[in-house]
Structures are given as structure tokens and as C-alpha cells.
Amino acid sequence: MVRTYGTRIPNLPKKELPGHLIVVEGADGSGRTTEVEMLRDWLEIQGHPVVDTGLRRSTLVSKQIDRAKLGHTLGATTMALFYAADFADQLENKILPALSAGSTVLADRYTYTLMARAIVRGATREYAEKLYAFAFEPDLIIFLDARTDILLHRAIAKYGSLDYWESGMDLSLSRDRFESFFAYQGLLKKEFDWMARTYGFQRVDANRTPFQVHRDVKAVVAALFGKKVRIEVGVEGSPKVATVPEVSGLGPTEGQNA
Amino acid sequence: MAPPAPGNNGGTGRLLVVEGLDGSGKSTQARLLVKWLQSRGYRVFFTEWNSSELVSGVIRRGKKKGLLTPTTFALLHATDFADRLERQILPPLRAGYFVVCDRYCYTAFARDTARGCDPAWVRNMYSFAPVPDKVLYFRVPVQVSLDRKLASREPISYYEAGMDLHLADDVVESYQRFQAALRRGYEKLVTTDHLVPIDAAKPVEQVLTRVRSEVKPLLNEFPKMETLVHG
Numbered sequence: 237m238v239r240t241y242g243t244r245i246p247n248l249p250k251k252e253l254p255g256h257l258i259v260v261e262g263a264d265g266s267g268r269t270t271e272v273e274m275l276r277d278w279l280e281i282q283g284h285p286v287v288d289t290g291l292r293r294s295t296l297v298s299k300q301i302d303r304a305k306l307g308h309t310l311g312a313t314t315m316a317l318f319y320a321a322d323f324a325d326q327l328e329n330k331i332l333p334a335l336s337a338g339s340t341v342l343a344d345r346y347t348y349t350l351m352a353r354a355i356v357r358g359a360t361r362e363y364a365e366k367l368y369a370f371a372f373e374p375d376l377i378i379f380l381d382a383r384t385d386i387l388l389h390r391a392i393a394k395y396g397s398l399d400y401w402e403s404g405m406d407l408s409l410s411r412d413r414f415e416s417f418f419a420y421q422g423l424l425k426k427e428f429d430w431m432a433r434t435y436g437f438q439r440v441d442a443n444r445t446p447f448q449v450h451r452d453v454k455a456v457v458a459a460l461f462g463k464k465v466r467i468e469v470g471v472e473g474s475p476k477v478a479t480v481p482e483v484s485g486l487g488p489t490e491g492q493n494a
Numbered sequence: 495m496a497p498p499a500p501g502n503n504g505g506t507g508r509l510l511v512v513e514g515l516d517g518s519g520k521s522t523q524a525r526l527l528v529k530w531l532q533s534r535g536y537r538v539f540f541t542e543w544n545s546s547e548l549v550s551g552v553i554r555r556g557k558k559k560g561l562l563t564p565t566t567f568a569l570l571h572a573t574d575f576a577d578r579l580e581r582q583i584l585p586p587l588r589a590g591y592f593v594v595c596d597r598y599c600y601t602a603f604a605r606d607t608a609r610g611c612d613p614a615w616v617r618n619m620y621s622f623a624p625v626p627d628k629v630l631y632f633r634v635p636v637q638v639s640l641d642r643k644l645a646s647r648e649p650i651s652y653y654e655a656g657m658d659l660h661l662a663d664d665v666v667e668s669y670q671r672f673q674a675a676l677r678r679g680y681e682k683l684v685t686t687d688h689l690v691p692i693d694a695a696k697p698v699e700q701v702l703t704r705v706r707s708e709v710k711p712l713l714n715e716f717p718k719m720e721t722l723v724h725g
Contacts, residue, residue, distance in 0.1 A: 246564045246610030296561050297570070300552050311580035313622050314573055318549070321569035328563050366618035370565065 238335070242369035245328065255335035256284070257372055258457065259346040261428070262380030263421060264402050265390035266442045267449055271380060272344045274450050275457065279340055284461070287334035290344035294325035316354035320367055323347060327371065335372075347371045348435065352427040356420070357407065361430070376460050378453055379432055380442035384421045391417075507587040508712050509624060511598040513680065514632030515673050516654060517642030518694045523632065523705050524596045530706065531592055535718040539586040541578060543597035549574040557653055564609035567653075571602055572619045579623060587624070592716065599623045600631075600687065604679030608672065609659060627712055629687065630705060631680055632694035636673045640666070 238253055260275070262268040276286045292298045301318055310318065334341045351364040359367075382390075391398055400406075403413050404420025432439060440452045510527075512520040524540065531538045553570050556562045562570070575598075587593050599620035606616045643650060644666075652658065655665050656672025683689045692704050 243612040243615040296556055296566060297552050300549070310577060314549075314576040314580060317569055317573040317576050317619070321566050321573055324563075324565045324569055325561075328565065363618065363621060366615065369615060370612075 238332075239373040240369065241365070241371055241373060243366075245324070245370045248332075249336065253332075253335040254338035256340045256376075256460065257331065257335060257343065257374040258340060258460070259343045259348070259374040259377045260380065260453075261345055261348050261377060261437065262442060263382065263387050263424065264399070265387035265394070266380040266382045267390075267446055268344060268380050270446050271378075271449055271453055272342060274446070275453060276342055278450075278454060279342070279457070282461075282463070284340040285338075286342050287330065287339045288342045288344065289326055289330050289334075291319070291349065292322055294322045294329070296325040297322045312354070312357035312359070316350070316357070316359055316364075316367070319350045319353075323350060323368075324370065331372065343374070346374065346377070348377070348428070348431050348437075352424050352431070355427050356404070356423040361427075376457065377435060377437045378456060379428065379437035379439050380449065381428075381432075381439050382442040384418060384425065386443050387421060388417060506590045508592045508716060509583075509587055509595070509626040510593070510709065510712065511595045511600070511626045511629040512632065513597060513600045513629055513683075513689060514694060515634060515636070515639040515676060515680075517639040517646070518632035518634045519642075519698065519701060520630075520632040520694070521596050522698065523630075523694075523701060524594055526702055527705055527709065528594055531594075531709075536713070536716065537586075537591045537719045539582075539591045539593045541582050541593070541595055543571075543575070543595075543601060549577055557651075560658075562653075562658070564606065564611050564658075567609065567658075568602065568606040568611050568616060568619070571606075575599065575602070575620070576622065584624075590717070592712075595626070598626060598629070600629060600680070600683050600689065603683060603687075604676045607679050608656070608675035628708065629689045630708060631684060631689040631691045632701075633680070633691045634694045636670055636677055638695050639673050640670060643669070 238248060240248075258275075260268055260272050262271075272288065276288060279286050292301055297318060301322060331341050331343070347368040351361075351368055354364045354367075355361055388398075391402065398413050398417050400413075402420075403417040404423070405413065405416055407416075407420060409419040409423075410416040428437075431437065438456050440449060440456070442449055512524045512527075514520040521542075528538050528540045549570060553562075553574065556566070556570065583593055583595065602620060603613070603616055607613045650665050650669050654672075655669040656675070657665065657668050659668075659672065661671040662668040680689065684691055690708060692701060692708070694701055696704075
């Protein structure tokens with residue numbers, strides 16, 4: 237039976253779903269998007285068809301959320317609920333059918349990002365947790381954890397500036413965007429640290445190169461599928477093949493539908 | 495978004511809610527009440543469910559295309575409510591207005607629960623809403639609701655009839671079953687949330703008299719517009 241965080245949506249099938257749900261969480265600049273792309277390719281080569289999903293992609297509301305963001309018209313509570321509606325639409329119309337079909341669903345962020353954003357904007361942890369209690373418990377939550385100063389440098393290297401929303405400018409923490417970025421990312425980090433403990437995130441050190449991150453991620457994912465993974469040791473040249481021993485700390489899946 | 499303490503409506507104003515089935519006459523009575531309060535010199539603000547532009551557009555489109563499930567239906571209506579609360583209800587309430595709401599979170603409690611959503615989940619979703627000073631529940635038998643609906647010649651909408659729940663193939667029969675479920679929900683709220691039941695099957699004049707007598711205690715020490723503007 238699909239495990240949720242406490243609330244079951246109506247019409248949820250009673251039977252076990254054959255697919256797997258893998259979530260990748262991490263701030264902008266943590267290398268999340270790059271990693272999701274690499275992981276998707278790797279999973280499919282390994283024989284696991286992937287359906288990918290992310291935030292703000294539902295057919296129902298994503299366009300209106302974009303519009304609302306452009307106009308900065310919606311308040312914090314409204315925005316939190318709007319995002320929840322967007323998530324629910326994808327959960328019911330994309331994630332659930334894909335899991336039923338036996339696919340591996342690869343989620344580029346999940347409820348955790350949405351919860352963190354709502355909490356730093358004034359929701360209590362309890363409110364956010366209960367709001368998203370209908371979400372399915374993932375088989376694996378990979379948390380790409382990077383230091384704020386590294387996120388900063390990557391953001392500037394990539395965009396040449398700091399994004400309004402990623403700097404949390406709507407929170408009025410500081411009129412200075414640089415200061416606001418640090419303050420906002422710090423607040424998010426606190427929530428992610430709390431959630432990492434509560435929800436059993438697999439923390440991966442994302443202060444390193446994409447190659448190094450990918451190697452660790454593959455090991456964690458391989459363990460989920462009960463596989464040994466071929467790992468290329470060394471960056472270039474003829475790769476040596478090694479097998480990864482048991483990955484320690486896969487404990488969080490305990491109590492989940494692994 | 496922290497749940498407010500009971501009785502704390504976030505300001506010096508008054509918050510009055512009218513609830514009830516379709517065709518219970520609550521909107522008519524709300525309109526009459528607003529007129530009466532204004533004529534007596536009070537600052538009144540009136541607001542209806544489902545009136546925020548951005549979100550109600552999504553809801554309309556979702557309904558039209560049949561994209562809504564009980565969960566997204568519930569979340570989108572909560573979004574709409576939150577938007578209206580943040581922008582339209584809280585500011586006048588805090589400024590000291592007498593705010594009259596045609597439907598409030600109790601509609602959602604009854605409706606989303608009838609659609610199979612977890613009652614505790616729905617309640618949490620709305621825990622940011624201030625508790626009203628009074629909630630008038632316009633109580634009518636389902637048959638009266640249906641008769642008034644049919645007499646109005648407005649077609650019964652798909653969601654109003656709960657057709658999405660596949661209770662019956664026939665719209666009228668589905669409407670009756672769905673409204674009966676909503677009614678059971680409201681009756682529970684009379685106990686849990688102190689909704690004040692008003693026999694709305696009676697002639698409108700009698701209902702109006704009853705509404706005014708329920709509202710009068712809320713006007714104690716409530717200043718009129720004149721004193722607010724001119725000190």
C-alpha cells in the first residue's frame with residue numbers, strides 16, 4: 237500500500253505500487269538540475285524507465301502561479317496553498333499513474349522545498365507538515381547539501397546576479413540583495429537540517445564537482461535497487477571498476493515503502 | 495499562519511458569517527443584513543466565497559475541463575479563501591469594519607469532507623482563519639433547497655450536484671444526496687463549532703427578524719462610522 241505522511245487522498249489505490257519514488261532536493265546552485273539529468277540517464281541505462289517531475293509543472297495551476305509570481309500579488313498563505321494545489325495535481329495525475337505503471341519517478345524537488353518556503357514565510361512546521369500529509373513517502377530522498385557561500389558563487393557565475401526569489405526578497409529581510417540572500421538561505425538551511433533528520437534525507441556533499449556528487453548519488457540509488465554499481469575511479473583515463481560496498485546510513489528508508 | 499486563538503479575529507471589527515445549503519436563503523439574508531447595518535451607520539464590508547480573480551479563474555477552468563479531484567478542489571478553494579482573507583477580509587476587520595462573509599471555512603469543512611477528504615487535513619488547511627464572532631447557519635431540509643433551486647431556473651451545476659462523486663446518474667438525485675451529505679456536515683458543526691442554527695424554511699420576514707436579533711449583541715460597543723471618521 238502506498239505510504240503517505242498521515243493523510244490519504246480520496247481514491248488512493250489500496251494495493252502496493254510497483255514503481256519507485258526518488259526525490260532530489262537541494263537549493264538552487266546545489267547542482268540539482270545537472271544531477272537529476274545525469275541520474276535519469278543512468279537509471280534508464282540501468283533498466284529503470286524514468287518519469288520526471290518537479291515543482292510548478294501541473295497543467296492545472298502552474299501558469300497562474302507564474303503569473304502570480306510576476307505580479308508579486310499573492311500573500312504567503314495563499315502562495316503556500318497554491319503550490320500545494322499544484323503539487324497535488326501532479327501527485328494524482330503524474331506521480332501516481334507512473335508509480336502504478338512501475339516507473340521510477342524522479343522528482344526534482346518535492347514537498348520539502350515547498351514546506352521550507354512556507355515555514356520561512358511564517359507557517360508553523362506543524363501547519364506545513366499537516367498540509368502535505370497527503371504526499372507519498374519517497375523511497376529515497378537525496379539532499380544535495382552545499383554551503384551558502386558556494387551557492388552564492390555558483391549563482392553569480394551562472395546568472396551574473398542574484399535572483400529575487402532565491403534571495404527571498406519578498407520576506408523583507410534586508411533591502412540589500414546580497415545580505416538578503418545569505419539571510420534567506422540560512423533560514424532555509426535551518427529547515428532543511430530539521431527535515432533531513434525528520435524525514436531521513438540522504439545527505440550528499442554538494443560542495444564538490446558534478447562528477448563526485450554523481451558518484452555518491454549513484455551509490456545511494458544503487459543500494460535502493462539492491463544493486464552493485466560500477467564506479468569509475470578517477471576522473472579521466474581508463475576507468476577502473478569498483479563495486480560499492482553497502483552504503484551506510486540507508487536507515488531512513490526504514491518505515492518507508494522501500 | 496499560526497492558528498488564531500478562539501474569539502481573536504485579528505482586529506477591533508466584527509466578523510459575521512452566513513452558512514447553509516444552496517437555496518437556504520443565506521445570500522438574500524446577508525444582503526438584507528448589510529443594508530440594515532449600513533442604514534444604521536455602521537461600516538460594513540461584504541464578501542462572498544470564490545471571488546478572488548486569479549484563483550477563481552483556475553477553479554473555473556478546472557471545473558469546466560473536469561480537471562479537479564476532491565484534493566485539488568479542496569486546495570484551490572483554500573487558496574482562494576486565503577487570498578480573499580489576506581487581501582479583503584483582514585484589512586477591513588482590523589480597521590474596525592463589520593465584516594459579513596457569505597460562506598467561510600465551514601463550507602469547506604462540510605463540502606470537502608463530503609467529497610472524502612480527511613476532516614483533520616481540511617481543518618488544518620484553514621487553521622489560519624480567524625474564528626468569527628458568530629456563524630449563522632441557515633437550516634433547511636434538503637427538499638426545500640432543491641425546490642428553491644429548481645424554482646430559480648438556474649441549472650444545477652456539475653459540482654453543486656456532487657456529480658464528480660458519482661452518487662447518481664440523475665442530476666437531481668445526485669444533488670439531493672450530495673446536499674444531504676453537506677447538511678449532515680453542517681449539523682455536526684453546530685456542535686463542534688457553535689454554528690447558530692436558524693430555521694430558514696420559515697417565511698423570509700421571520701428569518702430576517704431572527705437574523706437581526708442574533709446580530710444585535712455584536713453591536714454592543716461597536717462604534718458607528720461617524721465616530722470613527724471624526725473622532
